[in-house]
Amino acid sequence: MPEPSCDVIGIGNAIVDVIARTDEAFLVDHGLAKGSMHLIDAPAAEQLYTQMGPGIESSGGSAANTIAGIASLGGTAGFVGKVADDALGTVFAHDIRALGVTFDSTPLNGGSGTGRCLVLVTPDGERTMNTFLGAAQELGPDDIDEAGIAAAGAVYLEGYLWDPPEAKAAFRKAADIAQSAGGDVVLTLSDSFCVERYRDEFLDLLRSGRVDLVFANEHEVRALYETADLETAMAALAGEARHAVVTRGPQGCSIFNEGARVDVPAEPVKRVVDLTGAGDLFAAGFLFARARGLSLQDCGRLAALCAAEVIGHVGARPQANLRERAQAAGFDI
């Protein structure tokens, strides 16, 4: 393929996060499984918002966070996702464009507004997410620009796209375009509950060779293969995916590359403030390093560095300039 004009295009739910600190009791009282993502409807979102503490609004969305990270590293990136023509939609569009990301998806007029995620952060830094998809429900194949996808080195797709009714068709369309054009199709499994909902379809995607690289955390890979044993699950994934990366929080990550395995330690973090976006920014560092042709070890190291930045503060988007942070750590990028 010719030199891609864009490192990565991400496709995902366009979401603005509303992040509030909470205690464990609040999660128990509201029947929320800690560390997971729950889909909620508009009345439930309004009720939970009334009951939760003061928040901070920050652009989010899993794939969008990854794309923001790639842009912060100096990569060229685009994002496809559906916001509404409202105040939060303006915020989302501003925040991603301000990083130099191409974001041309037409906003939705009317409807139930831009998608929001009510993120509850417990004192241990773990986040529990409650997502009202709103306009993101309306993402469909018509939002996929063939020329844009074909010109990207990789297309990055979140497993959460299986939730809105038409988004998986958009996913499949984008994957087909990318593979025809010689680009990579990258999938993140998103969340263990998401894997429970769509296990068979995700396994089918991997087995059909439609995915070139898959990201999963330890919970997701165990959910995918329905086993409590991480090594068993990782071996199964490595046998089915050409390239796979499994993140294991403070234990670092394991990279599987056509049979070979490389383990990379996590970047030490003084204090885990908010884990929101840790996996997303890990993927950002990995994909950027991969696009620049760095070694697997360095892909894992840059990924860990980006994840460490985002868990050191509230919010799922980088607050530091990741390019400068990486250069200070010795990366020649």
Added chain:
Amino acid sequence: MPEPSCDVIGIGNAIVDVIARTDEAFLVDHGLAKGSMHLIDAPAAEQLYTQMGPGIESSGGSAANTIAGIASLGGTAGFVGKVADDALGTVFAHDIRALGVTFDSTPLNGGSGTGRCLVLVTPDGERTMNTFLGAAQELGPDDIDEAGIAAAGAVYLEGYLWDPPEAKAAFRKAADIAQSAGGDVVLTLSDSFCVERYRDEFLDLLRSGRVDLVFANEHEVRALYETADLETAMAALAGEARHAVVTRGPQGCSIFNEGARVDVPAEPVKRVVDLTGAGDLFAAGFLFARARGLSLQDCGRLAALCAAEVIGHVGARPQANLRERAQAAGFDI
């Protein structure tokens, strides 16, 4: 007076902050005086927003931040300020009520929306604020609830209230009610540019005995008395105000109390992330400690502790539970 049913009621501009990191060159290019607050109109706000980096939205407003801090310390507090009936107004109302603060001001229908402050934070943590007042322009004497003010131990008023056309009338009305009821009138000078705009009126307020306690930082007190010498300015203030507190950033604060002076050091901070809200949270700690009858030294210490919390993260509202933080530091509150 009978035991007040509320520690402090704050009156100020109801603002949602949009906080973005920037470099020094951006401030120079846009002719913005670092560390100050600039009033801008709607087109200027839109233009600046387009040009600035990705942001985080967080409820703000100087007096509102102070009231949020008092509530986080476990105090009883109310706030009076004007938002619009829009998404940001909903955010502002949620965030302050979620802390247990009484906030009953009627939102404005239509108009130019809830007030916003575009806050640019440079790498040194200094913040430069660009405020579009929006609905806050419409605050007036009718928004002042006589019974509420009369039942408060203190009414806290920001100097920024001199900017909207009718807010100073609200200020005067609230001050009159508080003094008649035996409550304290507390004023913060807000900003050195604000002092430049309203110097004579502020001096008149102090000299007429309408203010019981005044907060100022070193820049504001120097601007008030038009002298570069801080000690000269502080001596002048101490001679005119019954009670005054001058904050001097990392040099701590000087408390003047009917002729006596107490200096209290600042709380050490590992890294200054964002100075937005430092003065507001200082006032929160001081006013709460004062309402609990603590010594001047302890008022200053609790004030410094609250300021230290807010400058350790992005955003002008506390992210930690200040009551727990204060108890851990040995305050019996």
